[in-house]
Amino acid sequence: MSSKTVELVSECFIKPSPLPEMAKQPFHLAPFDLALLSVNYIQKGLLFKKIVVANDQENPVEALVQKLKQSLSATLAHFYPLAGRLATKREESLHSHVVFIDCVNSPGARFVQSKVDLTISDIVSPTYVPSVVHSFFDHDRAVVYDGHTMSLLTVQVTELKDGVFIGCSMNHSVADGTSYWHFFNTLSEVFMEENGKEVSEISRPPIHDRWFPDGYGPVFNLPYTHTDQFIKRHEAPELKERIFHFSAAALARIKAKANAKCSNKSITISSLQALSGLMWRCMTRVRGLPRDQITSCYLAMNNRPKFHPPLSQNCFGCCIQLVRATAAAGNLLSEDFEWAALQVHNAVAEHDEKALSKFIADVLQTPSVIHLGPAFDSGSVMMGSSPRFDMYGNEFGLGKAVAVLSGYANKFDGKVTSYPGPEDGGSMDLEICLPPKFMTAFECDEELLDGLNLSG
Known part of the structure; x- marks a missing residue:
């Protein structure tokens, strides 16, 4: 299977239809957006079974592609920043960069049709996710700043022998996970309408007003004169x-185990917090870290509900922040699992409006750009995405997806991506990234197997 490659069938650019009047003005990015200029695009998608038809009927994949193009154009009328390109205004005398979205001077979002001589089983049956999946997405290894010359969004449809993969690659300064799946859900909603939807008729219209602190915006300067000062690949x-x-x-x-010994009965450790504590302990154990080395468990937090008043979940953009639980490796492993889960819960609970205000004040005083490698130490675990996102509700006339998969983007030693499980009822899938020597030990870890109900 390693010799199989994804073959390009066709490509084009799709513009919003119609282009909203507001799209003709520069679309300015906020501090949360600009902090991600040096990370990769978001790459997520869904694997479906192919519809079987009689030989004399229209090719179902070609019909899917044509309707998806029309649906994308209609959906972009709502999510018009995704059809633009990044643009920069440099102020050499002020040593600053102003990055914004230009929705006028752009060919639109990219649409790619491809195919590969593989089956669904070739993708989902192996123990490890095959590397060919990375080719199901555009913008391989691109960083957000590349959106000056690359599309801010690419939708790619890859035909397998018995399946279809629909994946999106989306610029991370334009959207976070909440906004990514908002767009994806809307694209599916528009597609499922028999004759397409009018611009005013989608169920969750996005809100495009970027949030800026009082006295700031809509233009926000980064204190750099050259891209090599803040872009690192x-x-x-x-x-x-x-x-x-x-x-x-x-x-x-x-979850029950994490809460059983908690002396403060007014708090409840969530399933995801408990699972994060479990991942933190298991990865720390298999890494064999010195007892005094500080380890970290990071969680990507949606800041929308933390504002006062809260921002709507329909606010389209990037509004995330990492919260961090820390412990020395020796303490983390000598204490019980419940203690680790509580540390994760406390880190989340302490991320309140006051903590958010301090973070914003620090960003305004010293604007900076996150660099993916140095941002995470060798003893860290990073929990990304969310099982609360509606992933399996997107059907595109193909029925429920078989699996959620992701691309190369934003992966490193200790990255964990959480998805809802494919069956209803509250299950969860975790996509774990580890070097081979650590993965071998991790998948045999007794505490992990006990958590999976596979021990004994």
Whole structure:
């Protein structure tokens, strides 16, 4: 299977239809957006079974592609920043960069049709996610700043022998996970309409007003004169990617165990917080870190509900922040699992309006850009995405997806991506990225197997 390559069938650019009047003005990015200029695009997608038709009927994939193009054009009328390009205004005398979105001088979003001589089983049956999946997405190894010359969004449809993969690659300064799946859900919603939807008729219209602190915006300066001062490209080490499935029953056990010894009965450790604590302990154990080395468990937090008043979940943009639980490796492993889960819970609970205000004040005082490699130490675990996102509700006339998969982007030693499980009822999938020597130990870890209900 390693010799199989993805073949390009066709490509084009899709513009919003119609282009909203507001899209003719520069679309300015906020501090949360600009902090991600040096990370990769978001790459997520869904694998479906191919519809079987009689030989004399129209090719179902070609029909899917044509309708998807029309649906994309209609959807972009709502999500018009995704059809633009990044643009920069440099102020040499002020030593600053102003990056914004130009929706006028752009060919639109990119649409790619491709195919590969593989089956669904070739993709989902192996223990580790095959590397060919990375070719199901555009913008391989691109960083957000490349959106000056590359599309801010590419939708790619890849035909397999018995399946179809629909994936999106989306600029991370334009959208976070909440906004990514908002767009994806809307694209599916528009597609499922028999005759397409009018611009005013989608169920969740996006809100495009970027949030800026009082006295700031809509123009926000970065204190750089040259891109090499803030753009650094990350090359991941050799990694194994494996998806671990936690049933609803297993998650209930893990959550109950995390809360059993909690002396403060007014708090409840969530399933995801408990699972994060488990990942933190298991990865720290297999890495064999010195007892005094500080380890970290990071979680990507949606800041929309943290504002006062809260921002709507329909606010389209990038509004995330990393929260961090820390512990010395020796303490993390000598204490019990419940202690680790509580540390994760406390880190999340402490991320309140006051903490957000301090973070914003620090950003305004010293604007900076995150660099993917140096941002995470060798003893860290990073929990990304969310099982709360509606992934399996997107059907595109193909029925429920078989699996959620991701590309090369934003992966490193210790990256964990959480998805809802494919079956209803509260299960969860975790996509784990570890170097081969650590993965071998990790998948045999007794505490992990017990959490999966696979021990004994």
